[in-house]
Amino acid sequence: MLVSRAVFPVFVAVFCCSGLSVAESSPCRPRSYGADSVVCVCSSDYCDFPGVLQAGPKGTYTSVTSSRDGLRFHVKSGSFSQTPSNASVVVRIDNRHEYQPIMGFGGAFTDAAGINIDSLPEVTQEVLLRSYFSPEGLEYNLCRVPIGGSDFSTRPYSYDDVEGDVELLHFNLTLEDYRYKLPYIRRAKELSEKEFMLFGSPWSPPSWMKENGHFNGSGGILKEMWQPWANYFVKFVKHYEAEGAPLWGLTTQNEPLTGFEEDYPWNTCAWTAEDQRDWIKQSLGPTLEEAGLGRLKLMVPDHSRDALPWYPATILEDSAAARYVDGIAIHWYRDDVIGPSVMDETQALFPNRFLLYTEACDGSYAPPGKKVVLGDWSRGEHYALNIIEDLNYWSTGWVDWNLALDTEGGPNWASNFVDSPVIIDKESGEFYKQPMFYVLGHFSKVLVPGSRRIYASVSSPSDTVSLTAVHNSADNTSAVVILNFGDTAVGVTVGVGGGTQFINLDMPAKAITSLLFSTPEVGGDSETNNELF
Numbered sequence: 001m002l003v004s005r006a007v008f009p010v011f012v013a014v015f016c017c018s019g020l021s022v023a024e025s026s027p028c029r030p031r032s033y034g035a036d037s038v039v040c041v042c043s044s045d046y047c048d049f050p051g052v053l054q055a056g057p058k059g060t061y062t063s064v065t066s067s068r069d070g071l072r073f074h075v076k077s078g079s080f081s082q083t084p085s086n087a088s089v090v091v092r093i094d095n096r097h098e099y100q101p102i103m104g105f106g107g108a109f110t111d112a113a114g115i116n117i118d119s120l121p122e123v124t125q126e127v128l129l130r131s132y133f134s135p136e137g138l139e140y141n142l143c144r145v146p147i148g149g150s151d152f153s154t155r156p157y158s159y160d161d162v163e164g165d166v167e168l169l170h171f172n173l174t175l176e177d178y179r180y181k182l183p184y185i186r187r188a189k190e191l192s193e194k195e196f197m198l199f200g201s202p203w204s205p206p207s208w209m210k211e212n213g214h215f216n217g218s219g220g221i222l223k224e225m226w227q228p229w230a231n232y233f234v235k236f237v238k239h240y241e242a243e244g245a246p247l248w249g250l251t252t253q254n255e256p257l258t259g260f261e262e263d264y265p266w267n268t269c270a271w272t273a274e275d276q277r278d279w280i281k282q283s284l285g286p287t288l289e290e291a292g293l294g295r296l297k298l299m300v301p302d303h304s305r306d307a308l309p310w311y312p313a314t315i316l317e318d319s320a321a322a323r324y325v326d327g328i329a330i331h332w333y334r335d336d337v338i339g340p341s342v343m344d345e346t347q348a349l350f351p352n353r354f355l356l357y358t359e360a361c362d363g364s365y366a367p368p369g370k371k372v373v374l375g376d377w378s379r380g381e382h383y384a385l386n387i388i389e390d391l392n393y394w395s396t397g398w399v400d401w402n403l404a405l406d407t408e409g410g411p412n413w414a415s416n417f418v419d420s421p422v423i424i425d426k427e428s429g430e431f432y433k434q435p436m437f438y439v440l441g442h443f444s445k446v447l448v449p450g451s452r453r454i455y456a457s458v459s460s461p462s463d464t465v466s467l468t469a470v471h472n473s474a475d476n477t478s479a480v481v482i483l484n485f486g487d488t489a490v491g492v493t494v495g496v497g498g499g500t501q502f503i504n505l506d507m508p509a510k511a512i513t514s515l516l517f518s519t520p521e522v523g524g525d526s527e528t529n530n531e532l533f
Contacts, residue, residue, distance in 0.1 A: 035375035039432035061517035068377040068510035085504035087491035095471035097455035104142030105444035107400040112152035114180025119426035141194040151266035199249035203267035220270035249297030266414035273314035285324030304334035309346040332360040340393040361401035363419030371409035380435030446479035
């Protein structure tokens with residue numbers, strides 16, 4: 001049983017300067033494990049929280065900074081200047097030019113995450129969930145859950161492992177769902193003050209539905225199993241919703257091209273774009289609609305950039321299949337070798353479909369013993385660079401992989417260990433917030449759902465600064481996230497209000513700063529470059 005909010009203390013301080021109200025707890029309790037930065041240690045009786053951020057009155061701004069040198073959500077406030085500083089980096093934003101809406105940020109409720117959370121004392125479990133989902137935490141609102149088992153399970157399994165059960169009479173959720181997923185999903189939904197959007201992704205059908213008879217390895221689904229597999233999706237959604245975990249969306253298959261790799265080590269299923277197109281229009285789409293689930297957002301291909309734009313194009317250029325598909329889901333694993341121009345191409349082809357990053361994690365390519373690196377700032381910086389680039393190339397949000405892992409980077413039945421923003425030490429009953437955790441919060445707390453990305457540029461030459469910006473018309477606030485990935489501090493001046501006012505700040509080396517402020521009026525008509533939903 002998860003404990004109530006009152007079980008552990010939330011220390012609240014109100015910052016009244018310039019009308020800013022910030023509720024926050026005690027600061028980071030740092031600990032070094034020999035990396036270039038620190039983790040923040042949390043337990044049943046002590047944990048730091050980002051706090052509730054609110055923009056102050058017009059003419060003021062709030063800045064929040066984290067850095068390699070140990071700052072973690074360091075909050076300051078100030079007033080606009082009428083003149084720019086003599087800064088080396090000059091930033092211009094313009095809310096008259098709007099692009100895609102922001103949907104949100106979050107992570108995945110894997111079996112591994114739940115197993116690790118479950119290993120903590122109940123009070124500490126609540127501290128962890130509040131750290132991610134509460135208003136004083138990261139305010140995650142967009143999360144993923146595997147449909148059945150994945151590599152981040154302790155075993156390969158499905159919801160119907162009875163050979164030949166095409167009627168799915170033996171379909172049922174498992175211990176993993178009832179103990180390690182559903183309780184934490186329900187609590188996350190309770191903690192969130194934003195709309196909580198959960199989507200499911202399958203790694204593999206039951207092995208008996210596949211050509212090779214295995215959860216892993218190469219091979220796709222038998223064509224005669226297309227309809228039972230569509231029925232399986234419906235059963236999953238209805239079972240989860242009956243357990244208090246309503247679904248917002250589905251992806252059709254996690255990384256469908258991995259199933260063409262010989263001896264692929266963990267759960268997968270090969271789908272050609274043509275077969276997935278035909279399955280969607282013949283089976284999955286109509287079956288979801290007939291079950292009253294046409295409201296769910298269906299996303300393809302849930303694969304890396306090397307599937308863009310050709311894979312979704314094969315599906316979306318067929319009108320019968322396209323009517324069921326709402327979005328294009330992308331993973332980050334090939335981003336270092338495949339540039340973001342393919343996202344521009346995809347968005348231009350299908351401007352009425354949203355793009356969304358649905359999986360990312362660091363450490364997957366690291367050598368043994370380096371899968372988890374406690375306090376590694378470079379991995380947080382890697383996240384920040386990728387999120388900024390993806391948002392600037394039309395992604396509507398960014399979903400991390402495991403919410404929490406152990407110090408080895410698991411459990412994982414295929415030994416595919418990776419890092420995570422939260423690492424749990426079950427022996428001590430503590431958990432550690434990695435730099436990645438704070439980097440994610442710099443986006444999730446200020447780029448609110450419904451806001452739109454706006455024009456932003458670095459107008460003075462800089463090869464160490466990257467940024468993105470949004471405008472929220474609901475309360476007329478703007479937010480800018482700036483990353484200094486250089487080894488020296490830089491002065492930054494941000495022109496707002498059409499360049500009539502300025503935010504002048506000094507950014508430390510290897511630091512990320514989020515700015516939040518009421519938007520000054522700018523003359524001229526607004527221009528919206530993309531209409532979604």
